[in-house]
Amino acid sequence: MPHKNKTGRAANGSGSIRKREVTRNGKPYTYWEGRITVDIDPITGKQVQRTITGKTQKEVAQKMREIAVEVDQKTYKAPCKLTLGEWLDIWKAEYTGDVKPSTAYLYGRNIDQYIIPYLGAVKLEKLTPLQVQEFYNRLLKPDKEEARPLSAKTVRNVHGVLHKALEQAVQVGYIRSNPANACKPPRAAKAEIRPLDADQVSAFLKSLQGHPHEYLYQVTMFTGLRQGEVLGLTWDCLDMERGTLLVKQQLRREQKKGGKYYFSLTKNNKIRVLTLAPSVVRLFRLQKIRQNGMRAKAGELWQETNLIFTNEMGDRLSYRTVYDCFKRVMVKIGAPSTRFHDLRHTYAVMAIQSGDDIKTVQENLGHATAAFTLDVYGHVTAQMKQASADRMEKFIQSVSA
Secondary structure (H helix, E strand, O other), X not given: OOOEOOOOOEOOOOEEEEEEEEEEOOEEEEEEEEEEEEEEOOOOOOEEEEEEEEOOHHHHHHHHHHHHHHHHOOOOOXXXXXXXXXXXXXHHHHHOOOOOHHHHHHHHHHHHHHHHHHHOOOEHHHOOHHHHHHHHHHHHOOOOOOOOOOOHHHHHHHHHXXXXXXXXXXXXXXXXXXXXXXXXXXXXXXXXXOOOOHHHHHHHHHHOOOOOOHHHHHHHHHHOOOHHHHHOOEHHHEEOOOOEEEEOOEEEEOOOOOOOEEEEOOHHHOOEEEEOOHHHHHHHHHHHHHHHHHHHHHXXXXXXXXXXXXXXXXXXXXXXXXXXXXXXXXXXXXXXXXXXXXXXXXXXXXXXXXXXXXXXXHHHHOOOOHHHHHHHHHHHHHHHHHHHHHHHHHHHHHHHO
């Protein structure tokens, strides 16, 4: 018999167990059910009870004892009734307002395309590390022939979104621990960088002579700016007298069909000031002259945006136009696999080979840490060290002869 408190109600943590028999699909099924008082409603004064079920009386009794301890220690939390899919909808709506629109879009796509179809119906508090691990494994190696396997990098991105959402569920008290913590997402292969070598740089510069985007491509290669950053440059951020450039924003496009262009902070939200080589300042002067010519030709149709690199009407350039024109130039010089982003890699490699220290290169590129810069371009410094050792060996041999 459960103990009674002075008001005649069962004390918190007490309860009862009984055997239940039901018929399912025409067959009798026996299980045990326990009811335990976990709280008293402060408004109605009625008991708040929780029902526990199990295959055996012992199993139910054990669960009830564990709950009773939590009630006594005032650490008990009512089970969350949300499914993972319902929680993800809440998380997207209430906890991603501070991320960039492009990031929010990627979160939503990973949730809708991958997480919801596989795990969305699972109760949030019932989700296990094994279920999450199996989910990652199925994304890599689908059990359906018609399903397309995902790359390790994509699966890691999916893991990142799921982990963030589950971590928030822990913080608000819906679950005790994050089941994604115990999982092993696949290792993503390190992306190969393909910077232009000296001969390709020379051929590239020759092919650009007279090209509509001549100065845009050269500025990108000699500053290491990201595509969105160079397209988002405005004249007020350039100080030609001091030879400095303030990089504070980037031009982005919504990642959906017909998406609009907008300005956002730079990646990592890091504003940086570049000290430009005199030749790069000259490129900006030439671009100013070219833009003035376009303005005069456009007349009243000119749109004043203050952007450094614009189309013939003064409006922003589209990503696709800049990229397609760049690819045609690279095909012309025999480097068709080169991406626009490889101009940034080319700058970094040239800077390191010219003697810039990693910290300077990191700051100019806008990387979060110097360690990240070393991780991406460590092979360049390794080659330089080997070349230094080879030069020393030649010197030793010459003086030892």
